[in-house]
Amino acid sequence: MMRRRHQLPVPPHSLDLPSHKQRTRDLPIEPAPLFDRLRLPLSLYGGGQARPCVNPGEHVLGGEVVAVADDGSGLQLHAPTSGRIVGADGWRGSHDLQVLEIAVDGEDCAAQHTPLPQWQDLDPALLLQHLQAAGVVGAGGARFPAATKLAQAAAHGIDCLIINAAECEPHLTADERLLTERSAAVIEGVRVLAHLAGAGRVIVAIEDDKPTAIAALEAALAGSDIELRILPRFYPSGSERQLVTLLTGREIPSGRLPLHLGVLCHNVATAWAAGRAIVHGEPLTRRIVTVTGIAVNRPGNLEVRLGTTIGDLLTDRGLDREQLREIRLGGPLTGRRIDDFNTPVGAGSPCVLAAGDGEGMPTGVEQPCIRCGACAEVCPAQLQPQLLHRFARAGDLDSAREHGLSDCIECGACAWVCPSRIPLVADYRQAKADIARADTARAEAEHARLRHERRQARLAREREAAETARKARLKRVGAVVARARSRTTDP
């Protein structure tokens, strides 16, 4: 038996949140029913987009490729079940993203898989290609393509792979159930990731408030060289940077990735998906989602097909509209507030929270900042959120940048503790977007300037060349004339 006791200290800049996990942590994973339609999100990591490669009216099988990333990465999206393509219509969400709608036929016919049980003997490049084609992306929320991250790691050379099973945000129990019930499959995926990343050392990190998941992990890891590290319970222990610092004692320099310290992090659900994709050939078409909140009559941990709408999911589990205050997709702090029931569950959404009173972000009328500093006390990036707030609101982007706005990990701890109920993270996201826009504009202006200068230089060169050519011509003409003259005067 491994020791349960943890020696890792709780960092001073952290938050002790009510867990709310007891509502769903003992409920086994159950498959969500097959709903009439799916709205598969086509948005990808970092504002990217997948282009549908099927036509409206076409019939597809479960697991068939329906869209391909337009960035040339080879990432593919797959139909989560069999049905007919309805079309890719504009999605009335908060962003101008697209979804691919599929009318489900209810047969749930699956396409042929290509499992690679002998993956250890295969070329890693081939496996990465396979992983990318299976559409495996980061399940923690960012949805970064797993194969791209692994390729970077392999190229850079890393010595440690950290599997993030901290699941520190309140309400979320999807990873905990996954580990409790399918620890062998998860560890299979972890081995695939470790092989692809070329990591000598593998650590699975989990918070100490999940005893059954820890017991399952210990059983699955018995006799293995994969380390299990038990983290103290705090928010945000599952944030990549905080986790790496906690485990290695080193900080990831600003603007750098964990790779810089020779570390690669992957979410535990990503590892599971990678194992399914490589060993069993199953593309990423479903994930475990915790559906919870006071306003849900039958909360649970559901295995949900990607593209299932929040409306279908909540109606199926019984939505109590009397109690409902807000719906958040992806957790109470880091998730997005959802106002449209047609919003689909994506690959990076571990939770659908139908929050009642006191469950979501603190609500109330926003009041002026009194610079009490509660936010600075909990900020894991050790920023001064109250100053960033002032700069962001005043549009002083340079000062915001100088005070480390880009180091904000958007964990939401500041907004959670703010006595004035200021939606700080929303402010920061806005300011970051403004900075990105300004940078793009500046880059474009710089580009235009360079183009102009090059054009001017080219014109000058052309003028000069023309001048030289003219002079040469004149010289030639002069010579001809002189010759002619000499001929006439000198018979």
Next chain:
Amino acid sequence: MMRSRPGTFGVMSQVVLATLPGLAVLLWLFGPAVLLTVLLAVAGALAADALALWLRDRSLKTGLGDGSAVVTGLLLGLALPPFLPAWMTLLGAALAILLGKQVYGGLGQNPFNPAMVGYAILLVSFPLEMTTWALPRGLADVEPAGLMEAARLILAGSADVPDALTGATPLDHFKHRESLTVAEWQAASGLAGRFAGAGWESVNLAFLAGGLYLMLVRRLFSWHAPVGMLTALGVCAVLFWDGGSSSSGGSPLFHLLGGATMLAAFFIVTDPVSGATSPRGRLLFGIGVGVLIYMIRAFGGYPDAVAFAVLLMNAAAPFIDHFTRPRVYGHGRERSA
């Protein structure tokens, strides 16, 4: 690690609650006049806040509902002499809100502590009234004026307050002790009290208790500013104590438990809006206030110095913030390759 998340109103209610021990001791020492002055100051602050919010077309409910005007009025009222004429109290409270807070854009925008702005305006405008304090109970058979009597005196104005009820504060009296040594002054003056002025020792201990409640139990503010201020004040007092000669600046205890020291340390310099932001900044801010309080008490023209010390450091707070920015995660510790 932090857990609770009270709203602004919750914060302000806790502050009000924590002033109650100090207010109770003041009441016992100086009679109902204290309460009347505090209530007048609160009423004046609320009325001025409501007026400004109405003029600025803001919601009265959210503007007044945060409780900050009540706290400003309360802190000003606690700092004012009990028999100050009603109109001065009202004027001071109104100016505290209008010139101290609302002209800058309301709560959160003010560079100076509003209560101290009001106090400073009154002190420079009405120096006589502002330095004439009620005499504490028990001193030379003083019995504080009753409620009706106090109300009559406050409404009638300073000229009517009998000399038997008022006098200088111990700090003031100590400063003008002529050539007496500290020991001689203590023997001669009934105002000297045990070690920090009759009555004032208990007032300060009561505010200390309330402040410690806010700091340690409620965790409303960190220890940096109060500890910085009290330490600096104590160190200065030790430096200029010189064993208690006729030119002594007074003992450390005299300064720590005299005048408005504890009220300032836990209720004034802890104001987050007008103070410094980072822990290190708050420590420096507190130290600055402590040093200035001592300098003004010992070498300045005013008997107590909290208001001016705080206002001066308020002006310095942005600079302190600029030079005490905490290191951000991922910056500085490791050289980026």
